[in-house]
Amino acid sequence: MSRTHTVIDSPYGQLTLVADETADETATEIALAGLYMTDQRHRPAEETFGAPGDPDESPFAETIRQLSRYFAGELTEFDLPLRLSGTPFQRRVWSELQRIPYGETLSYGQLADRLGRPTAARAVGLANGKNPVGIIVPCHRVVGSTGSLTGYGGGLDRKRQLLDFEARGRQPGLQLF
Missing domain, CATH: 3.30.160 (Double Stranded RNA Binding Domain)
Incomplete structure (x- = not known):
């Protein structure tokens, strides 16, 4: 390797x-x-x-x-070969993150429920924070139970910016170069 x-x-x-x-x-x-x-x-x-x-x-x-x-606001779902190294639980969390639709959010508790582990919101949060492929595996789409922004490896300002960007949809002029 x-x-x-x-x-x-x-x-x-x-x-x-x-x-x-x-x-x-x-x-x-x-x-x-x-x-x-x-x-x-x-x-x-x-x-x-x-x-x-x-x-x-x-x-x-x-x-x-x-x-x-x-x-550029033209792509809402990534299709890339990924190799995510982590524990089996972390990989399950990261897989579930990829199912959160563009522009939507889930709470840590809702994500834990989806995994069949309703009392594991804190463990989901820890796995979310260890996501090795931010943006593409959209850990920014997970929020606190009240909708508040809690924790983000890239910083709360970036999390808010990414969520605002997705909520607004296409933003002319934002290009990667």
């Missing part, structure tokens, strides 16, 4: 994309393993991101293309 990374600009600051490549006798698979914001809580150490990668190669090129469409 080897990792590479690239850094891109976005309307919400620089994003570090991390790719993970695995190979066996029959095939090589490359998938997006990380999308980290500047000053993100639970951001891994830089040395774990691997060598700098070519933004024009897989999976970076397609990730950048889809993020550009998202920030």
